[in-house]
Amino acid sequence: xxxxxxxxxxxxxxxxxxxxxxxxxxxxxxxxxxxxxxxxxxxxxxxxxxxxxxxxxxxxxxxxxxxxxxxxxxxxxxxxxxxxxxxxxxxxxxxxxxxxxxxxxxxxxxxxxxxxxxxxxxxxxxxxxxxxxxxxxxxxxxxxxxxxxxxxxxxxxxxxxxxxxxxxxxxxxxxxxxxxxxxxxxxxxxxxxxxxxxxxxxxxxxxxxxxxxxxxxxxxxxxxxxxxxxxxxxxxxxxxxxxxxxxxxxxxxxxxxxxxxxxxxxxxxxxxxxxxxxxxxxxxxxxxxxxxxxxxxxxx
Ligand SMILES: [Zn+2]
Numbered sequence: 001x002x003x004x005x006x007x008x009x010x011x012x013x014x015x016x017x018x019x020x021x022x023x024x025x026x027x028x029x030x031x032x033x034x035x036x037x038x039x040x041x042x043x044x045x046x047x048x049x050x051x052x053x054x055x056x057x058x059x060x061x062x063x064x065x066x067x068x069x070x071x072x073x074x075x076x077x078x079x080x081x082x083x084x085x086x087x088x089x090x091x092x093x094x095x096x097x098x099x100x101x102x103x104x105x106x107x108x109x110x111x112x113x114x115x116x117x118x119x120x121x122x123x124x125x126x127x128x129x130x131x132x133x134x135x136x137x138x139x140x141x142x143x144x145x146x147x148x149x150x151x152x153x154x155x156x157x158x159x160x161x162x163x164x165x166x167x168x169x170x171x172x173x174x175x176x177x178x179x180x181x182x183x184x185x186x187x188x189x190x191x192x193x194x195x196x197x198x199x200x201x202x203x204x205x206x207x208x209x210x211x212x213x214x215x216x217x218x219x220x221x222x223x224x225x226x227x228x229x230x231x232x233x234x235x236x237x238x239x240x241x242x243x244x245x246x247x248x249x250x251x252x253x254x255x256x257x258x259x260x261x262x263x264x265x266x267x268x269x270x271x272x273x274x275x276x277x278x279x280x281x282x283x284x285x286x287x288x289x290x291x292x293x294x295x296x297x298x299x300x
Contacts (some may be wrong), residue, residue, distance in 0.1 A: 010291050010298060012177075013132035014085075015123065017111075017148040018048040018094060020247035024257075025143065025184040026136055027083055027243050028236035029290070034084040035236075038291075039132050042080065042087040043123065045152050046111045047131040048072040050096030053249045071249060078246040081144035082239060088102035093216060112147030119151065121172055127163040128173030133294045135160060136274065139183040139225060141227045150288045156181070160278065162167045179294050181278040185225040187217070191269050195260055198268035207256035227273045229287040234270035237262050249269045 012033055016022045022030070022042045030040050035062070049069045055058050064071060080087040096113035098104050106112045111119070143151025146212035162168035164177035192208050192215075197208035241258065246250055251257065274281070274290065281293035288293075 007247055009037065009039045010294065011041070011130060011132045011134075012290065013041050013043060013130055013135045013228050015043045015045070015135060015137045015152060016052060016228040017045050017138070017142070017146065019072050019079070019151040020045055020048065020051070020244070021149075021249040022085070022087070023079050023240065023243040023247060024082070025138075025186045026272050026274070027240040029231045029274075031083050031231045031236040031239045031243075032231070033290075039124075040083075040085040041132065042083075042085050044076065044087060045090045045091060045155070045178060046092045046094040047089065048094050048150055048250075050107075050110075051250055052095040052097075054252050054255075055249055056254075058249050068249070072247075072297050075247045075249065079243040082243040083244055088125070088126060092122075092148075093118065095151075097146050106147060110147075112151050114151065116151070116154045118157055120155040120162065121169050123155050123159035124169045125172040127159055127178060130178045131176045132178050133298060134180045134182065134290045135178050135247040136182045136184055136290070142293060143184060143186055149247035149298060177280065179280045179282075179297070180276065180290065182183065182229065182274040182290060183225065183278055185227050185275050188225055188227055188273060190227070191273065194268045195265065198264050203266060204264070205259075205260075213254070225273075226275050228276040228285045229274040229290060229292075230271035231274070231288060231290060232271050233265035236278065237265055 006112060014022055016024060033039050034071045047069050051072065053064060060063055076087060091112065093109055093113035095110035098106060135156065138149050138153045140153055142153055160178055160181050163182045192212055194211065196206045196208040245253065267283050276285065279293065281297055283293035
């Protein structure tokens with residue numbers, strides 16, 4: 001592609017609920033596209049103010065708990081530098097993950113309680129300003145059922161539909177038509193089984209046994225994601241992990257996520273996976289590039 005100007009650069013927008021989500025879903029793909037000259041913008045819906053501290057070494061520290069919003073902002077800055085992406089905040093407040101039976105109500109004013117049409121306007125404004133060709137977001141279950149992840153899905157769908165409509169949100173900038181919309185497929189049964197088999201074959205203890213067990217027991221009504229697109233990005237796994245580690249309060253460095261050696265991952269499942277849900281360009285499935293069908297259009 002050579003030197004591309006702002007006008008003809010390919011642009012990818014990844015919409016995420018909290019700081020750290022961008023590093024656990026599609027991060028190696030983003031790092032690869034950045035290295036290939038794609039302009040990548042992460043939009044983070046909330047500040048992650050209600051995230052639990054998951055790193056045992058940092059739990060119970062009052063100085064962290066008292067300043068969690070600032071700390072998560074700094075962690076995000078570090079992660080985005082590692083990935084080489086741009087990043088913007090939508091400015092909503094984390095809903096927290098409600099726990100208990102019955103579930104407690106969501107805290108007043110949080111992202112999960114916003115009316116979708118109102119909250120979508122901020123994302124429409126970002127889309128019209130950045131003019132992405134491709135947008136990634138979560139599926140209708142949010143990847144996992146966190147109210148902010150589900151709301152992230154809802155405003156992404158609404159904004160994708162409205163961004164090119166000049167009658168919608170007239171104060172949010174000039175209309176722009178994004179061409180493709182994908183769901184992140186972080187964990188599929190196939191991927192987990194492949195990694196599990198690879199670990200077992202190497203004589204290593206697989207951290208997935210328990211996860212797969214829980215998975216089959218809690219067999220809920222959720223549909224299996226449909227993988228349409230697998231982006232080869234094994235050479236960027238290390239950067240993905242470094243970005244995830246930058247969210248130091250949110251990850252357990254000894255957790256199951258880091259238990260599988262990168263060599264095993266590269267060998268057993270060298271891609272990150274996505275589900276194409278809307279496309280205004282012609283493409284043939286399965287794909288190995290989020291810009292399949294877009295590159296041709298942008299360069300002509
Ligand atoms: Zn999240």
